[in-house]
Amino acid sequence: MTTFKAIHLVKRPDPGPITSDIFAVVEKDVPTATDGEILIKQTQMSLDPAMFGWMNADKESYIPPVELNTVMRSSGVGEVVASEHPDFAVGDRVMGMMGWQEYFLSNGQGINKVQADVPDEMVLSVFALPGLTATQGLFNVGKPQSGETLVVTGAAGSVGSIVGQLAKADGLRVIGVVGSDEKASWIVNELGFDGAINYKTDDLEKKLNELAPEGIDLYFENTGGPIQHHVMQHMNAHGRIVVCGMIADYDKAEPAPGPSWVPIIKKRLSIQGFTMPDHFDKVPALLQKLTPYVTSGKIKYRAHTLTGLESAIEGLNLFLTGKNRGKLIVKL
Amino acid sequence: MTTFKAIHLVKRPDPGPITSDIFAVVEKDVPTATDGEILIKQTQMSLDPAMFGWMNADKESYIPPVELNTVMRSSGVGEVVASEHPDFAVGDRVMGMMGWQEYFLSNGQGINKVQADVPDEMVLSVFALPGLTATQGLFNVGKPQSGETLVVTGAAGSVGSIVGQLAKADGLRVIGVVGSDEKASWIVNELGFDGAINYKTDDLEKKLNELAPEGIDLYFENTGGPIQHHVMQHMNAHGRIVVCGMIADYDKAEPAPGPSWVPIIKKRLSIQGFTMPDHFDKVPALLQKLTPYVTSGKIKYRAHTLTGLESAIEGLNLFLTGKNRGKLIVKL
Numbered sequence: 001m002t003t004f005k006a007i008h009l010v011k012r013p014d015p016g017p018i019t020s021d022i023f024a025v026v027e028k029d030v031p032t033a034t035d036g037e038i039l040i041k042q043t044q045m046s047l048d049p050a051m052f053g054w055m056n057a058d059k060e061s062y063i064p065p066v067e068l069n070t071v072m073r074s075s076g077v078g079e080v081v082a083s084e085h086p087d088f089a090v091g092d093r094v095m096g097m098m099g100w101q102e103y104f105l106s107n108g109q110g111i112n113k114v115q116a117d118v119p120d121e122m123v124l125s126v127f128a129l130p131g132l133t134a135t136q137g138l139f140n141v142g143k144p145q146s147g148e149t150l151v152v153t154g155a156a157g158s159v160g161s162i163v164g165q166l167a168k169a170d171g172l173r174v175i176g177v178v179g180s181d182e183k184a185s186w187i188v189n190e191l192g193f194d195g196a197i198n199y200k201t202d203d204l205e206k207k208l209n210e211l212a213p214e215g216i217d218l219y220f221e222n223t224g225g226p227i228q229h230h231v232m233q234h235m236n237a238h239g240r241i242v243v244c245g246m247i248a249d250y251d252k253a254e255p256a257p258g259p260s261w262v263p264i265i266k267k268r269l270s271i272q273g274f275t276m277p278d279h280f281d282k283v284p285a286l287l288q289k290l291t292p293y294v295t296s297g298k299i300k301y302r303a304h305t306l307t308g309l310e311s312a313i314e315g316l317n318l319f320l321t322g323k324n325r326g327k328l329i330v331k332l
Numbered sequence: 333m334t335t336f337k338a339i340h341l342v343k344r345p346d347p348g349p350i351t352s353d354i355f356a357v358v359e360k361d362v363p364t365a366t367d368g369e370i371l372i373k374q375t376q377m378s379l380d381p382a383m384f385g386w387m388n389a390d391k392e393s394y395i396p397p398v399e400l401n402t403v404m405r406s407s408g409v410g411e412v413v414a415s416e417h418p419d420f421a422v423g424d425r426v427m428g429m430m431g432w433q434e435y436f437l438s439n440g441q442g443i444n445k446v447q448a449d450v451p452d453e454m455v456l457s458v459f460a461l462p463g464l465t466a467t468q469g470l471f472n473v474g475k476p477q478s479g480e481t482l483v484v485t486g487a488a489g490s491v492g493s494i495v496g497q498l499a500k501a502d503g504l505r506v507i508g509v510v511g512s513d514e515k516a517s518w519i520v521n522e523l524g525f526d527g528a529i530n531y532k533t534d535d536l537e538k539k540l541n542e543l544a545p546e547g548i549d550l551y552f553e554n555t556g557g558p559i560q561h562h563v564m565q566h567m568n569a570h571g572r573i574v575v576c577g578m579i580a581d582y583d584k585a586e587p588a589p590g591p592s593w594v595p596i597i598k599k600r601l602s603i604q605g606f607t608m609p610d611h612f613d614k615v616p617a618l619l620q621k622l623t624p625y626v627t628s629g630k631i632k633y634r635a636h637t638l639t640g641l642e643s644a645i646e647g648l649n650l651f652l653t654g655k656n657r658g659k660l661i662v663k664l
Contacts, residue, residue, distance in 0.1 A: 268605045
């Protein structure tokens with residue numbers, strides 16, 4: 001094989017669902033690794049909600065957007081197939097930001113060997129962006145205490161499912177907000193959450209009263225949407241809110257208004273937005289914090305696997321419809 | 333004189349302007365100070381936006397509401413006219429929570445001698461709730477850095493005017509949001525703010541672009557209202573928001589929605605609500621922090637003085653209309 005496929009971002013997306021015309025599938029020659037380089041054959045790549053931010057040229061975004069007519073940004077797992085780099089050998093399993101392409105030539109920067117003897121899906125579902133984000137957001141921002149009540153939105157999603165399980169392992173009461181009964185059942189019956197709210201069909205006020213009778217101490221927000229207004233009313237004094245994602249607004253030209261700030265004063269709430277790129281220096285410490293939860297069997301995951309490079313394009317829309325079941329992964 | 337007047341709260345207020353029927357003016361006998369007690373003749377009492385919270389029986393409120401058929405809560409300055417307490421002498425000038433009444437019998441708890449040789453108005457305008465709130469909120473919550481840009485709402489108000497002057501003294505660029513041209517002129521020409529925005533008449537977007545060309549690092553919120561949505565769009569990455577008051581919503585049955593949370597993530601903002609009652613243990617430290625600014629002439633104030641106990645009732649509505657000019661004080 002002397003050529004491979006890559007997908008370039010060629011247009012900024014409009015509000016609404018992602019359309020395939022913003023991408024172009026291109027054929028490239030497989031490069032040769034020269035001094036200090038490695039050639040990686042990517043085996044699985046990750047789809048993440050953060051990609052909606054990366055595709056936009058919004059000057060306010062927290063990391064530079066993907067430049068037009070370059071490979072779409074993504075993380076992935078792969079195998080080193082050629083190495084002229086002293087730290088990597090052919091056959092090494094590695095992870096890093098490899099982009100939407102079948103092969104990736106690297107000088108090794110930002111590429112890490114996969115240490116754990118776990119499936120590719122688990123690497124991308126737990127030890128990559130989702131697990132790091134959950135660990136940083138829950139522990140370093142949210143500062144959970146045993147006995148407190150946590151509400152997490154996007155609770156069946158890649159970040160939310162790990163947040164809930166970590167909190168549960170640390171003795172919190174954990175309530176997950178999801179968009180289907182199937183997801184509700186999964187987080188309660190499989191992941192051990194104390195309760196689930198289907199934001200599409202449940203009476204939110206009634207459910208919060210029922211599931212959080214002593215109020216909410218910690219609110220981990222992955223989605224946005226009207227549930228915000230209800231959760232704010234149920235927050236306890238000195239409650240903490242971690243704002244990690246707003247997927248409900250990423251495809252909207254005009255984001256919906258947020259909740260009134262009156263409860264912020266009345267209850268002296270703190271709200272903190274965060275994104276992982278500010279904390280990449282903490283990755284070793286975060287992995288050290290996360291790993292024992294995983295090795296002791298506290299963290300379950302499920303991967304929703306699409307097949308073939310081009311499935312990534314339509315795959316992004318699963319975030320907007322909420323139809324993914326588990327961490328979205330594209331198998332190459 | 334053997335009797336004095338006091339005002340009881342007899343009904344919880346409805347949304348909208350305060351009506352006089354929620355209060356009752358009562359005549360009481362002047363009590364006698366017995367062992368361990370002091371009798372204070374109040375000379376000036378303070379009106380504060382926090383009173384709107386104190387009058388409501390909202391279980392979420394940060395301090396217990398005023399009980400019905402008891403004296404309305406307020407802070408004030410007065411003179412000890414009889415003392416059976418070892419720490420106080422007749423003639424001492426004191427301050428504390430004395431309530432809406434002409435005389436106050438106390439065991440000395442929460443009553444402090446006024447140390448500074450400054451007028452009563454200055455005690456209530458600077459060294460009482462407004463100055464303490466400004467000092468705690470700006471320094472301990474907002475953590476201002478020289479060279480940063482601050483936007484403060486209610487900038488001609490008792491808290492906002494001090495916040496702006498403290499920040500200005502510490503080398504910040506300070507923009508105040510006010511509700512009249514007269515207030516705009518006062519904060520710029522008298523207090524030395526770098527700019528003012530009249531939220532009622534100015535084009536908010538244009539003015540923010542003009543006055544904060546490098547964005548906003550610190551937002552001190554005293555009022556609420558539509559300016560929130562604009563300021564959020566102008567916040568810089570890692571900006572801090574101190575939520576201290578929401579007077580625009582205190583008389584509304586249904587508070588207006590807040591700004592979208594999308595900028596909270598994009599800019600990794602932190603938002604912290606706070607109220608002084610959580611920090612009364614820090615009062616000595618706060619006064620120590622504040623005093624040098626005052627003694628070096630950095631803090632100007634103006635008092636809007638009403639006369640007579642009963643003027644307090646209608647006085648509360650000046651907060652809702654924004655028609656007060658300076659710290660509201662009732663002279664007895």
